[in-house]
Amino acid sequence: MLNPAVSQAAAPMTAAARSARAAEFQTAGQEIAEVLRLIQEQLQPQRRIVRAGETLYQAGERFGNLYVLNSGLFKLINLSSDGREQVVALKFRGDWLGFDGIAAGQYACDAVAMDTGEVWVMRYDAVLAACALRPALLRVLHEAMSREIGRDRDSLMSVCSLPADARVADFLRYWAESLAKRGLRTDQITLRMTRAEIGNYLGMTLETVSRSLSRLARQQLICFTEKGRRDVHIPDVMALVSFVQSAVAPAPATLQ
Amino acid sequence: MLNPAVSQAAAPMTAAARSARAAEFQTAGQEIAEVLRLIQEQLQPQRRIVRAGETLYQAGERFGNLYVLNSGLFKLINLSSDGREQVVALKFRGDWLGFDGIAAGQYACDAVAMDTGEVWVMRYDAVLAACALRPALLRVLHEAMSREIGRDRDSLMSVCSLPADARVADFLRYWAESLAKRGLRTDQITLRMTRAEIGNYLGMTLETVSRSLSRLARQQLICFTEKGRRDVHIPDVMALVSFVQSAVAPAPATLQ
DNA sequence: CGTTCGATTGAGGAAGATCAATTAATGTGG
DNA sequence: CCACATTAATTGATCTTCCTCAATCGAACG
Structure with missing residues (x-):
């Protein structure tokens, strides 16, 4: 979009950086488990x-509950007043759902399960009451809302500043890292x-998504399993990160 | 982008819808004033x-304060790990700043004043303490965070699903309505x-922004004041809304 | 009054949308 | 279990939007 697309093999990452990242995710996974325990x-x-x-809930429905995802996977679909609808967020284990409903007293999007899963349902009032007794819980709640704000902005940045291939790569990276943070297998998605x-979420057409995936596969950044193209194997998540970076900082022209 | 751009004059809106919208904004303005009083x-x-x-704060800086804007105007500039930076949000009177810092203990973006203004500075801990005593305050805080989530998603939708001209129109509409909700003059921005x-915020180049503004002006949806092209006069905000809608639902082909 | 920065406008090119055809997966009823 | 229908994915050809590069113009400012 704004930046020239650079189709190049990605630069590798140091082993140190790699393990630092892995450690970060491991502690994040523990934190998520702890938070779930606290909520429970x-x-x-x-x-x-x-x-x-x-x-789980629909846009316009009266707000009253907050939800926490214990397992499974959700997509949030926003609808604008003029009828457009779009996937605006994905939710994984440990994520909260329903914050969008607090402001106006009604949910602003549809929350649709993409898989079998378990959701914890709580009255917002009950959450507030519990937070009054347990400051730690309030902290957890605010951290979740804050994280959601940050993530939404990262999405915006991705859509605004990355060309199609990098956007798809960044999407896969995000998905893989979300799994990694939760202690799940990250090489197979x-x-x-x-x-x-996917195209709706990333602001491109389905054909462009398909072509981008094909190009990423051709560059060995991903590969498809023998059965079906729904499953994506990611040999090295960091290679995806490097690919996105190379698309942003185009062609250093043998500078050092 | 995804949808064909339709360059047409906008359909008018009923007087009833117009005044309903105006009333909505008036009550919103009162609410903002009330919330500010409560906080104060x-x-x-x-x-x-x-x-x-x-x-006001910078990305990476240790989190500790929340802020409320009493007057003036702020932009939030996000930076990604690979060096991209982007305007991700605008903040008006009554808006909170700093939520992005709660999750990671450090702010995720730069908050830069775009105008002279007054900001109220509060320790996050102090806010929490006050919320414990006054549930109404906690409600206000959560509503602000929820609104921010909703707004961020609307931004994402605009960028993902509107062609350049409509995106600029939607940006102006958002700005005008933000002013209207705060009881400020809305016809002159x-x-x-x-x-x-603007281009950075909307995911397009400055040339495209310029061209879009010129086209909107040619269609009388906006006009520039005699002195400078920094000031935009919006004769009818609803016409902008209609323009965006017409770009989304392309050419009904004389249907009725 | 020149310098600088921002805005406008034009020409050409490229990324991605659209249209269309084909192939692969999924599901359904016999 | 197969024939068929249906939906999803891929790939190609073409067209549009928007980006890039460049020149000009205007406003602000020392």
């Missing part, structure tokens, strides 16, 4: 099993979105 | 005058951003 203890939330395609949905 | 009473924040160009900054 303090709020005794109602558990709800959702299946792929089920809607099952994309539970169609090309059209 | 409960927190007795330290006041700080900022001048255009001054930085002083853009305190260069074309380059």
Whole structure:
């Protein structure tokens, strides 16, 4: 978009940087588990099993609950007043859902499960009451909201400043790192979105998504499993990071 | 981008819809004033005058304060790990700043004043303490965070689903409505951003911003004042809304 | 009054959208 | 389990939007 697309093999990363990143994710995974434990203890939330395609809440619906994802995967679909609709966020284990409803007293988007999962349901009032007794819980709540703000802005930056291939690469990186932070396998990703949905999320057409994935595969940054192109194997997440960087800082022209 | 650009004069809006929208903004303006009063009473924040160009906090700086804007105008500039930087949000009277710092314990962006203004400075801990005593304050805080999440997503949608001209129109509409909600004059806007900054915020080049503004002016959706092209006169905000809609729902082909 | 920075406008080119055809996966009823 | 229908994905050809490069103009400022 703004920057020239650079189609090049990615630069490698040092082993030190690699293990630092891995350690960071490991502690993050522990934190997520701790937070879930705290929520469970303090709020005794109602558990709800959702299946792929089920809607947790819908845009316009009266706000009242907050949700925490214990397992599974959600997409949030925003609708504008003029009828556009778009995937604006993805939610993984440990993420909260429903914050968007607090401001106006009604949810601003649809929360749709992309997989079977378990959601913890809590009345917002009950959360507030528990927070009043347990400051740690309030801190956790605010951290979650703050993280959501930060993530939304990162999405905006990706869409605004990266060319299509890098945007897809950054999307895969984000997905892989989200799994890594939760202690899940990161080399094999099952994309539970169609090309059209990915494109909708990233601000491009499904054809461009398909072409970008093909190009990334041709450059060995990803590979498809033998059965189906829904599963993506990422041999090295850092290579994706480097690829995005190389697209931003185009062609250093043998500078050192 | 995703949708075909439609260059047409905008459809008018009913007087009823117009006044409903105006009333909505008036009550919003009162709410903002009330919220500011509540904050002032409960927190007795330290006041700080900022001048255009001054930085309230910077990315990476240790988090500790939250801020509320009593007057003036701020931009938030996000920086990615690979060096890209982008305007990701604008802040008006009554808006909070600093939420992005809660999650990681350090701010994630630069907050830069675009105008002389007054900022209220509060320790995050002090805010939490006050919230513990006054549930209304906690509600206000959460509403502000929720609104920020919602706004960020609207930005994302605009960038992902609108062609350049509509994106600029939507930007002007957002700015005008932000002023309207605060009881300020909405027909005359002083853009305190260069074309380059606007383009950076909207994900397009400064030339495209310039051309889009020229086209909007040619269609009488905006006009420039005699002195300078920094001031934009918007004769009818609703016409901008209609223009964006017409770009989304392309050419109904004389349907009715 | 020249210098500088920002804005405008034009010409050409490139990334990505659109249209279209083909192939692969998924599902359905017999 | 297969034939068929349906939906998703890929790939190619063409067209549009917007980016890039460049020149000009205007405003602000020392």
